[in-house]
Amino acid sequence: MKRVLHVLATQIEFRMLLVVIVVMVSLSLSSPYFFTASNLYNVMDQSVVTGMVALGQTLVILIGGIDLSVGALAGVTGIVLGLACHAAGLFGGIAACLGVGALAGLINGVIVTYGGVAAFVVTLGMMAIGRSMAYVLSGANSISDLPPGLSDISTGTVAGLPVDFACLLAAYALCWLFLTYAKGGRTLYAIGSNVEAARVAGLSIALWSVLAYVVSGVMSGVAAIFLASRILSIDPIGGSGLELDAIAAVVIGGASLFGGRGSIIGTLLGGFIMVFIRNGLNLLNVSPYWQGSAIGAIIVAAVLVERLLSGGRRGG
Amino acid sequence: MHFVGARDAIRSGVAMVMQETSLAPDLSVLENIMLPRLGMRGALRWGRMRAQARTLLAEFGEGTGLTPDTQVRDLSIAQRQLVEIAKALALDSRILIFDEPTAALSPHESERLFDIIRGLAARDRGVVFVSHRLEEIFSVTDRVTVLREGHVVAAGVPTTSLTQPELVRLMVGREVSDIYARQGAANTAGSEDVVLRVRGLASPPRVHDVSFEVRRGEIVALAGLVGAGRSETLETIFGLRRPTAGTIELHGRPFRAHTPREAIRAGIGFVPEDRRGQGIVPDFTVRENLMLAHLGEHVGPGLGYDVRDASVRRLLDLLELPQQRLLDASMLNFSGGMQQKVILARWLLLEPRLLLLDEPTRGVDIGTRSSIYALLRRVAAGGIACVVVSSDFEEVIGIADRIVVLSDGVSVADIPGRLLDIERLAMFAAPRSSAERTHTVLEALAAAHGGTTYWIDIDGPRLFCFDRVNGARAAEPGFVGGGFPEIEETRIPRALSATAEGLVAEADGRLHSLLVPVHGRRGHRLGLVGMTFAEVPSGFDAETVRRRVMSELGVQSEVV
Numbered sequence: 001m002k003r004v005l006h007v008l009a010t011q012i013e014f015r016m017l018l019v020v021i022v023v024m025v026s027l028s029l030s031s032p033y034f035f036t037a038s039n040l041y042n043v044m045d046q047s048v049v050t051g052m053v054a055l056g057q058t059l060v061i062l063i064g065g066i067d068l069s070v071g072a073l074a075g076v077t078g079i080v081l082g083l084a085c086h087a088a089g090l091f092g093g094i095a096a097c098l099g100v101g102a103l104a105g106l107i108n109g110v111i112v113t114y115g116g117v118a119a120f121v122v123t124l125g126m127m128a129i130g131r132s133m134a135y136v137l138s139g140a141n142s143i144s145d146l147p148p149g150l151s152d153i154s155t156g157t158v159a160g161l162p163v164d165f166a167c168l169l170a171a172y173a174l175c176w177l178f179l180t181y182a183k184g185g186r187t188l189y190a191i192g193s194n195v196e197a198a199r200v201a202g203l204s205i206a207l208w209s210v211l212a213y214v215v216s217g218v219m220s221g222v223a224a225i226f227l228a229s230r231i232l233s234i235d236p237i238g239g240s241g242l243e244l245d246a247i248a249a250v251v252i253g254g255a256s257l258f259g260g261r262g263s264i265i266g267t268l269l270g271g272f273i274m275v276f277i278r279n280g281l282n283l284l285n286v287s288p289y290w291q292g293s294a295i296g297a298i299i300v301a302a303v304l305v306e307r308l309l310s311g312g313r314r315g316g
Numbered sequence: 317m318h319f320v321g322a323r324d325a326i327r328s329g330v331a332m333v334m335q336e337t338s339l340a341p342d343l344s345v346l347e348n349i350m351l352p353r354l355g356m357r358g359a360l361r362w363g364r365m366r367a368q369a370r371t372l373l374a375e376f377g378e379g380t381g382l383t384p385d386t387q388v389r390d391l392s393i394a395q396r397q398l399v400e401i402a403k404a405l406a407l408d409s410r411i412l413i414f415d416e417p418t419a420a421l422s423p424h425e426s427e428r429l430f431d432i433i434r435g436l437a438a439r440d441r442g443v444v445f446v447s448h449r450l451e452e453i454f455s456v457t458d459r460v461t462v463l464r465e466g467h468v469v470a471a472g473v474p475t476t477s478l479t480q481p482e483l484v485r486l487m488v489g490r491e492v493s494d495i496y497a498r499q500g501a502a503n504t505a506g507s508e509d510v511v512l513r514v515r516g517l518a519s520p521p522r523v524h525d526v527s528f529e530v531r532r533g534e535i536v537a538l539a540g541l542v543g544a545g546r547s548e549t550l551e552t553i554f555g556l557r558r559p560t561a562g563t564i565e566l567h568g569r570p571f572r573a574h575t576p577r578e579a580i581r582a583g584i585g586f587v588p589e590d591r592r593g594q595g596i597v598p599d600f601t602v603r604e605n606l607m608l609a610h611l612g613e614h615v616g617p618g619l620g621y622d623v624r625d626a627s628v629r630r631l632l633d634l635l636e637l638p639q640q641r642l643l644d645a646s647m648l649n650f651s652g653g654m655q656q657k658v659i660l661a662r663w664l665l666l667e668p669r670l671l672l673l674d675e676p677t678r679g680v681d682i683g684t685r686s687s688i689y690a691l692l693r694r695v696a697a698g699g700i701a702c703v704v705v706s707s708d709f710e711e712v713i714g715i716a717d718r719i720v721v722l723s724d725g726v727s728v729a730d731i732p733g734r735l736l737d738i739e740r741l742a743m744f745a746a747p748r749s750s751a752e753r754t755h756t757v758l759e760a761l762a763a764a765h766g767g768t769t770y771w772i773d774i775d776g777p778r779l780f781c782f783d784r785v786n787g788a789r790a791a792e793p794g795f796v797g798g799g800f801p802e803i804e805e806t807r808i809p810r811a812l813s814a815t816a817e818g819l820v821a822e823a824d825g826r827l828h829s830l831l832v833p834v835h836g837r838r839g840h841r842l843g844l845v846g847m848t849f850a851e852v853p854s855g856f857d858a859e860t861v862r863r864r865v866m867s868e869l870g871v872q873s874e875v876v
Contacts, residue, residue, distance in 0.1 A: 183618065193597045197608065200586060202579070203577075260599040
């Protein structure tokens with residue numbers, strides 16, 4: 001018992017898991033529809049897009065940065081996907097989409113790391129540019145008649161799970177391995193926790209800082225692909241507000257906005273909590289106008305509780 | 317009393333001079349001095365405040381170069397310290413706390429400060445003076461309270477009732493003769509194997525011309541005042557700063573680290589000055605903190621921690637750190653000494669061939685301090701070349717085989733540690749700006765009379781030369797600036813061992829020398845100003861020169 005309490009007190013992932021279970025149980029008690037297969041599939045679907053973006057966002061927040069451009073980048077990479085699919089087929093489209101995401105992330109990372117401009121400012125600029133390019137490239141029209149193969153990733157299943165959800169879990173597993181067992185992963189934590197100490201110890205600060213933004217850009221492209229696969233249509237407004245959902249998932253998952261603290265599993269669970277609550281509010285027929293207030297209150301409360309539990313060392 | 321914030325303390329009449337200056341670099345000297353006024357009620361009267369600031373700055377005497385409108389960013393560290401002091405004085409508080417105020421000041425500036433402190437006491441102000449420098453405590457305080465590891469071990473003891481050894485015993489809790497663990501002359505020889513050779517290294521704004529070398533198994537200290545460019549020299553060698561001139565040789569081959577990683581892979585370790593800011597990763601476990609430099613050195617995508625496990629265990633025993641603390645989630649609740657041991661272990665783990673240490677005992681309790689000294693000796697004995705930067709002259713003399721003195725970014729002397737005492741080290745370390753007055757006098761004398769002029773000090777059979785100027789018809793006295801030969805080895809042994817006030821001729825009758833003792837304001841010795849001629853100029857009057865030196869550098873002067 002003592003050991004269990006200790007694990008609960010020290011490991012944020014376990015606290016998060018507890019919260020997820022509590023939320024699931026209370027939702028299934030208050031709505032008969034929650035624990036049905038179709039609703040659970042629906043929930044899984046909804047968690048994919050935010051989850052993919054939140055993964056990249058976690059890496060950026062771990063080094064003490066922030067990426068506000070992810071939503072707009074999902075928009076522009078989606079348009080690139082659509083245009084390139086028409087020109088070069090499905091795989092050409094995916095390659096172009098991810099390439100543009102990587103390039104935008106690279107620009108973010110290089111300006112933040114080498115130019116010394118605050119991440120907030122650089123990615124705010126990229127956010128405006130990304131959204132504007134989405135409109136410019138698409139002529140403000142949505143793109144439809146995408147290759148039907150694209151929808152396979154959201155309709156197919158693997159081992160009983162939707163393909164897109166399985167992809168999400170795989171991406172998080174890979175990221176967890178990287179953050180726990182790879183030099184680059186530990187370097188990200190060290191940069192966020194004390195960049196000067198990391199520098200003196202000879203870690204490659206610039207390389208990994210830039211790569212965090214590149215991954216965040218690529219994951220925006222990945223999100224765009226899953227977004228497009230559901231309805232086989234792409235709109236230049238796609239991905240709006242995604243950056244806030246992603247940051248919320250990371251923060252609810254226990255990461256510190258000052259960097260150095262956080263976990264990828266926490267982010268995954270943080271994303272689940274948000275999706276569950278949204279889904280629950282829908283099932284309970286709460287007005288969509290009220291949902292924003294509920295989610296907002298939950299974000300602040302989650303971080304406040306986490307701060308109190310962790311001894312108030314550093315706030316998120 | 318219990319103050320709820322700095323403003324509350326200031327209102328109650330308590331002001332504090334911080335050890336590390338808390339000035340706003342973008343504001344002017346005037347604005348900084350008057351900063352606490354912003355937290356008070358009432359309008360700001362700049363005209364009156366400017367006049368007050370001028371008066372305060374004048375108290376430091378001429379030659380500080382401080383005006384109310386200079387931007388603090390452009391000031392030297394010593395000047396900033398003076399501004400910090402003026403800021404506390406401006407509050408006209410009833411109680412002033414000085415926390416190690418002399419760490420950046422030359423001996424002359426320190427003396428000036430002590431005069432001010434005595435003036436404050438005479439005006440019924442209470443002064444709390446925090447210091448670990450014994451001479452200062454005995455020269456400026458009336459009563460002493462000794463703190464050891466957060467406990468008061470002696471409260472309000474009259475200074476005059478104490479002797480230096482007694483005070484040290486109170487501070488340390490035992491006899492200190494063994495704290496530096498010096499074992500005879502075992503280490504002083506070093507080997508012939510030069511690990512690091514630095515020639516004419518420059519890295520503005522602090523490092524201008526630094527040269528020294530370190531042999532295998534040797535501990536070399538870079539001594540000097542705060543701001544003399546010691547840390548920056550280490551950082552340049554380690555690849556944290558770019559050199560603009562000079563060469564660095566490692567094991568006889570030219571070496572230039574562009575990044576710390578290159579330095580680490582070349583076998584260099586670096587224990588930085590600011591443990592919290594540059595050493596500890598607060599969100600890492602103790603084990604991972606230990607492994608941080610390993611991670612920097614490690615090639616490949618993984619962590620490779622397991623490879624080091626055996627060496628970690630061995631190191632922990634050596635450092636007397638308990639094994640189970642390795643798993644602690646953070647090292648922030650360790651004592652300063654423990655933290656420093658972990659940072660040291662971080663580098664020893666890599667088995668470096670050259671270890672650079674910047675203030676390795678700052679904020680470390682005296683018990684751990686002596687174990688760090690012992691460890692350094694073992695490390696050096698194991699063949700690692702060590703460069704230690706320290707502001708604590710006593711520590712420098714205690715620990716180093718050789719002392720390289722830095723002053724305003726220039727290496728001015730390279731002397732075996734056993735030959736120096738604290739006062740002479742302080743004279744070498746005086747900033748060039750403070751020594752300028754002496755230099756000007758030496759130049760004027762050389763220009764007026766020809767020959768060679770110099771500023772030296774004599775300690776038993778040895779002399780230390782701080783500065784030397786050649787005039788027309790220069791004569792070679794047998795020593796140069798930064799030199800420390802035995803008197804018998806010089807060309808003017810007779811003059812140096814005589815106590816005569818006039819010209820002294822050497823045995824062979826060729827060189828004639830005049831030596832004039834210089835004393836500080838409170839009568840303590842500041843060495844000798846001398847001149848040597850191959851041929852005494854016609855009409856040379858020793859007494860006139862003696863008076864001139866006395867009047868320009870002697871008791872009436874404020875800054876040497």
